[in-house]
Structures are given as structure tokens and as C-alpha cells.
Amino acid sequence: MGSWGNLRYDPPSRQRRLFDRAAPLPASAVPLLAWGNGRSYGDVCINSGGELLETGGLDRYLAFDATTGVLRAEAGVLLDDIIRSFLPRGWFLPVTPGTRFITLGGALANDVHGKNHHVAGTFGNHVARFELLRSDGARLECSPTQNVELYAATVGGLGLTGLVTWVELQLRRVAGPAIAVENRRFHGLDEFFALNAAAEKSHEHVVAWIDCLAATPRGILMAGNHADGVPPAPTFSPAVPFTPPFSLINHASLAAFNAAYFHRPLPARQTLHLLPYFYPLDNIRQWNRIYGRRGFYQYQCAVPQAVQQDATAELLAAIRASGQGSFLAVLKTFGDIASPGLLSYPLPGANLALDFPNGGAATLELFGRLDAIVREAGGRLYPAKDARMPGALFRQGYPRWQEFSNHIDPRFSSSFWRRITET
Numbered sequence: 001m002g003s004w005g006n007l008r009y010d011p012p013s014r015q016r017r018l019f020d021r022a023a024p025l026p027a028s029a030v031p032l033l034a035w036g037n038g039r040s041y042g043d044v045c046i047n048s049g050g051e052l053l054e055t056g057g058l059d060r061y062l063a064f065d066a067t068t069g070v071l072r073a074e075a076g077v078l079l080d081d082i083i084r085s086f087l088p089r090g091w092f093l094p095v096t097p098g099t100r101f102i103t104l105g106g107a108l109a110n111d112v113h114g115k116n117h118h119v120a121g122t123f124g125n126h127v128a129r130f131e132l133l134r135s136d137g138a139r140l141e142c143s144p145t146q147n148v149e150l151y152a153a154t155v156g157g158l159g160l161t162g163l164v165t166w167v168e169l170q171l172r173r174v175a176g177p178a179i180a181v182e183n184r185r186f187h188g189l190d191e192f193f194a195l196n197a198a199a200e201k202s203h204e205h206v207v208a209w210i211d212c213l214a215a216t217p218r219g220i221l222m223a224g225n226h227a228d229g230v231p232p233a234p235t236f237s238p239a240v241p242f243t244p245p246f247s248l249i250n251h252a253s254l255a256a257f258n259a260a261y262f263h264r265p266l267p268a269r270q271t272l273h274l275l276p277y278f279y280p281l282d283n284i285r286q287w288n289r290i291y292g293r294r295g296f297y298q299y300q301c302a303v304p305q306a307v308q309q310d311a312t313a314e315l316l317a318a319i320r321a322s323g324q325g326s327f328l329a330v331l332k333t334f335g336d337i338a339s340p341g342l343l344s345y346p347l348p349g350a351n352l353a354l355d356f357p358n359g360g361a362a363t364l365e366l367f368g369r370l371d372a373i374v375r376e377a378g379g380r381l382y383p384a385k386d387a388r389m390p391g392a393l394f395r396q397g398y399p400r401w402q403e404f405s406n407h408i409d410p411r412f413s414s415s416f417w418r419r420i421t422e423t
């Protein structure tokens with residue numbers, strides 16, 4: 001059990017076991033950590049030398065109110081399960097990240113966001129309550145009115161406050177599986193920010209793909225609204241069958257891909273099944289293998305609104321100058337709906353996410369330059385995607401981290417937490 005970036009962590013977790021809903025937390029001499037489905041890119045779901053508690057056995061629905069759309073389900077249930085069960089009944093997730101193969105517990109612990117942050121906030125904004133199992137055996141129901149401090153610490157709390165056993169989530173009513181999408185090419189960040197601001201007024205879901213190697217940043221803005229109709233569901237493509245010894249992504253293949261992708265014939269308007277719109281990568285199983293045995297990093301940062309355009313331009317210029325990066329580059333803006341968690345990532349401003357093959361020292365040097373831009377801008381990096389941010393940058397970006405640490409379960413820890421508090 002590792003994480004999505006396929007990076008190596010030494011030593012590996014000492015032990016892992018399937019968490020049993022009927023049993024107390026194991027009496028272990030090493031630190032514990034819940035593991036959802038390992039879709040985090042770095043070490044928030046890694047516990048080197050410690051024990052991982054796999055939550056896949058927590059797979060039951062506990063209650064559903066078909067009138068209100070309130071679902072109570074165990075924390076190992078996948079978003080994919082919820083879509084399969086409830087989309088045919090006219091309900092969808094209120095907030096969803098770019099993969100549906102994550103658990104409810106993982107969604108809560110990273111307080112994930114989607115393309116609708118400007119109107120819906122984070123996942124935690126739609127969680128009415130959950131149960132937290134602490135290592136002293138206490139099972140605490142947490143909500144905005146009950147065990148309030150543990151509620152705020154656990155939403156976005158990186159699995160450190162204990163193990164979440166179930167989550168109560170408000171689903172969103174939809175007409176069906178269709179989404180009406182408007183695609184717009186943009187040239188330059190002025191045009192991106194203008195189009196994006198207009199699209200956020202008329203569309204619930206807004207996101208842009210960006211060509212990180214173009215001299216003037218360019219890309220495609222994709223704005224969607226749920227719609228009537230039943231477009232054909234996608235069929236699964238085959239999985240990437242094995243991990244090649246080296247990354248299949250290099251500068252030449254990337255520049256060619258980006259240019260072709262940018263110029264491909266693109267309808268201005270189309271109605272799609274919502275699966276390929278929300279989860280374009282889920283269709284290629286194990287796509288993370290294309291980066292080879294050394295794995296890959298994602299650099300995801302948010303910078304405040306007041307400086308969002310300048311800081312984004314600087315970040316993209318530094319990436320372009322390095323000749324690194326990949327076609328998986330996403331730009332979107334977060335709105336100002338406050339997140340419920342002490343460590344929730346989104347802040348009002350721009351959010352940039354790019355994948356990078358692990359090129360060793362050259363990649364880490366580039367990240368050092370990007371960190372300096374983020375620090376100067378007063379921004380932060382996303383722990384769910386991180387495997388290397390310096391502790392000082394975390395502490396600057398998350399000023400409530402000390403208040404948060406008062407709520408960590410004494411028997412829980414993670415490689416991420418040790419890394420950012422000990423460096």
C-alpha cells in the first residue's frame with residue numbers, strides 16, 4: 001500500500017491490517033494511520049515504520065433519506081460506489097475531486113475540493129456529522145454543534161485526529177448523468193482570468209487545462225452545468241499494463257502533445273456524460289505508471305486573489321524555463337466560501353496543479369524556485385499532493401497548525417506530519 005505518485009518511502013510501513021468495524025483500535029507500539037485508497041500523491045497516507053489501518057472493510061451504507069438526499073455511509077465507501085448507487089436515483093456528489101476512486105474518509109481528511117468551489121466550497125462544507133474513533137476507545141460524534149473543536153480539526157485533518165468510521169453527507173439533486181459543457185480556448189492569463197470570472201457567474205463547474213510550455217500561457221477553459229438527457233456512458237480503456245523503467249513523458253513528447261491537444265477540433269458546446277467531464281483520467285486505469293519506476297510529483301499551490309495573476313505568471317514562467325512539467329496541468333480559482341477545517345487547503349485565489357516526472361535534483365531545484373514564489377505571494381501547498389514541501393512553508397501557509405496539533409490523537413502520526421514538523 002503506497003500512494004499515487006509511486007515515490008519510494010523508506011522504511012515502508014511496518015505493518016498494515018484491515019480495520020475491523022467491531023474491534024477497538026489495535027494496541028500497537030508504533031504510530032497508527034488510517035489508509036483510504038492511496039489516491040493521495042505523497043506521504044499523507046504513508047506511515048514509515050508505523051502501522052496503516054486499511055479502511056476498505058468499512059463499506060456499508062447506513063442510512064439514506066430519499067427526500068432530503070442525506071446519506072450516512074461508512075468511511076471506506078468509495079465515491080464511485082455512491083455515484084453508481086445514487087446517480088440513477090437523481091443524486092450526485094455535492095463536491096468531487098478529479099478521481100472517483102477515493103473513500104469518504106480520505107475525502108474528509110483532505111477536505112477535498114472540486115470544480116465547483118466558487119459555489120459549493122469544499123467537501124467538508126457538505127458533511128453534517130461523522131463519527132471519530134480515538135485510540136482511548138471513545139467514539140465521538142462530531143458536527144458543527146457537537147465536539148466542535150474535533151470537528152474542525154478532523155475536516156482536513158490529514159487522518160491525524162483518529163479514525164473516522166462513518167460520514168453523513170448531503171448529496172446534490174441532479175436531473176441525470178448529463179453535463180452541458182462550454183469549451184473556450186484562451187491565450188494569456190488576462191484572457192483566462194476574464195473568461196473564468198464570467199464562467200463562474202453562469203456555471204457550477206469551471207476548470208482549465210493549461211499548456212505549461214507555451215511562451216504565452218494558453219489553454220482551454222471547460223465550464224459545465226448539470227443538464228437533462230442521458231448521454232452514453234464511457235467504456236473503460238485498458239489499464240497501463242506495467243510500470244516502464246523510465247518515464248514516458250519527456251520535453252519533446254510533452255511539447256508535441258500540448259500543441260496537438262490545444263489545437264484539436266473542439267466543439268464550443270457539447271453535452272457529455274458527467275463521468276468523462278469530472279474524471280477524465282479515471283478512464284485509463286493505473287495511468288500513474290506512465291511516469292516510470294522513479295514515480296512522479298504533483299506541485300499544487302494556491303495563491304491569494306490579490307496577487308493571483310502575477311504569481312501564476314511567475315510560476316508558469318519558472319516551469320517553462322525549466323523545460324519540465326507534464327500535460328496534466330490544471331488552473332482554476334477558489335471562491336470565498338470558508339472551509340470548515342483548521343487545515344483545509346483552499347483559499348480565495350488561484351489554484352495551479354501540475355504533474356512532474358521525478359527527475360531527481362533538477363525537479364527538486366525547480367520546486368525550490370516555485371516555493372519561493374508561493375511564499376512571497378502568501379500562498380500554500382496542498383498536503384494531499386505533496387511529498388517534499390519544507391516544514392517552514394507548511395507552517396507559513398497553515399497558520400493554525402499549532403492549534404490543530406492540540407487535537408492530534410497521541411497514537412496517530414504520518415510520514416507527512418513527521419516530515420513537516422521535524423524539518
Ligand SMILES: Cc1cc2nc3c(=O)[nH]c(=O)nc-3n(C[C@H](O)[C@H](O)[C@H](O)COP(=O)(O)OP(=O)(O)OC[C@H]3O[C@@H](n4cnc5c(N)ncnc54)[C@H](O)[C@@H]3O)c2cc1C
Pocket residue numbers: 004033034035036037038039040041044045055075076096097098099101102103104105106107109110111112113114158159160162163164165281384385414
Ligand atoms: C487523478 C486524481 C485527481 C485528483 N483530483 C483532486 C481534486 O480535484 N481535488 C482534490 O481535493 N483532490 C484531488 N485528488 C486527491 C485526492 O482526492 C485526495 O488525496 C484524497 O484524500 C484521496 O483519498 P483516499 O481515500 O485515496 O485516501 P488516502 O490517500 O489513502 O488517504 C488520505 C488521507 O486520508 C486519511 N484517511 C483516509 N481514511 C480515513 C479515515 N477513515 N479516517 C481518518 N482518516 C482517514 C489518511 O490517513 C490520509 O491522511 C486527486 C487524486 C488523483 C489520483
